[in-house]
Amino acid sequence: MKNKKRLMNVRELGEILKLKIPSIYGLCYHKKIPYVKMGHSLRFDIDDILKWIKECKVQPKGKGK
Secondary structure (H helix, E strand, C coil), X not given: CCCCCCEECHHXXXXXXXXXXXXXXXXXXXXXXXXXXXXXXXXXXXXXXXXXXXXXXXXXXXXXX
């Protein structure tokens, strides 16, 4: 197994996504982003976040369509 950090906290995710912490909490509140609740803390699985980003991706329309 690779030695990589699997779970991130809100601050770490904010740095990666370039979002402010309240924005991340808002996404969680509206269940728009995958997260794990551990007691009173939220954690984000890097693999789930990468999958979520792919699923949110909007493809450009082709020319002439």
